[in-house]
Amino acid sequence: MNPPIVSSSCPITLIGGVNPASATLSEVLSIASLVVAADGGADHALAAGVSLEAVIGDMDSISKAAQDAFKDVFHPITEQDSTDFDKALRHIDAPLVLGVGFSGARLDHELGSMTVLVRHPERRCILIGEDTIVLLCPPQITLDLPMESAVSLFPMAEVGCESDGLRWPTGGLRFAPDRQIGTLNKVDGTVTLRPDAPKMLLILPRSALGVTVQAMLQDDVRWPARAR
Template sequence: MIVRENEAITLVGGGAVARADFDAALARAPVVVAADGGADHALAAGITPRAVIGDFDSISAAARARLPDRVLHPMADQDTTDFEKCLAHVSAPLLIGVGFTGDRLDHQMAACTALVRHAGQRCILLGAVDLMFLCPPTLSLPLAAGCRVSLFPMGAVEGASDGLEWPIRGINFAPDGRIGTSNRAVGPLNLSVTAPKLLVILPACTLDLVATALLSAPAKWGAA
């Protein structure tokens, strides 16, 4: 591990990062690790990241010059994204990622894949409108009635729910089959799933609830 912490970590990527989203992540995860060009975002916010991890094809020369060598961890591997490199080399109870969703759909889809590949990490990706995370084996969220809940399978997975307007028990989810977008909570939500393949997408305003729920989940998937 390049960074190992007992408190939550904010991962900042090179995509668009609204300052409000960055501040929301920092309030809950004060240690910062940058994925490649995310170092520029961190420095612009007056923060020196604990580490910069990536293939270094997007960090600016100015940002690289401002950072000490001990912070820089270039990796030439082109088979994984910078986000995956961070997930593979950072350990913390919870990760909150900003700058990994937004305008570049290919980057966003790659981030979804990374969450599944590194299922042992408890990681929330925060955007301006929504957040998403990989559902742990069981999850309890005190959602308000009417809260939008989308469930997107990244592979074959089944589950059960209590607190959804359209329950999911008996559904065989698959990315090329049945998906679960735009469901709604009718009150506190309890989910259980059979495999680390189901992404949960909620409004960004639920960040505190999700962070607490993931840290409180009785079990998580196997080590990353």
């Protein structure tokens, strides 16, 4: 287990290297006012006038202006075997992390971020894009979403997922990225999901952010850390 650099009993906003839209950042800050930057995310915080609890990363993407502004909260991690998102997430201890600035640019970076969610299942995190949100589905989650809303399940490895409230039930299915996936499902009632392993990504419309945050904070049952 990595010792935390930042610990909080409240949700934390984590800003990545892709410049988030101002409306997105404002919405997320209204939910989680404590902010950490992953490397170059510090430049976006500086431009938005946001104070930081910490800057975590290998510091190869941050400007001199941001280095000077946040030098008192710098936490360099120089190893090159993980992304800055990985470095930051594994050193934050909070009930929930809301990540902005990790999607909308390079696809390989987005895919890398999805992998980090699975690599650290004990760190509950929602990544927020302009159109969708994505999270590692916890052991159980119940969501009151508008009827017909899109619900996509994408397995990162073999995993089962019992469900209620979906138009196409998932019970009894074995999902895997090279076989069965669960994208483009629809809400048909109160949705409850119960994956049997920390391997299932849940992708929802951006409008579902508030409901999802509330559901995650109400039920803090979480996956254990992976054995290293």
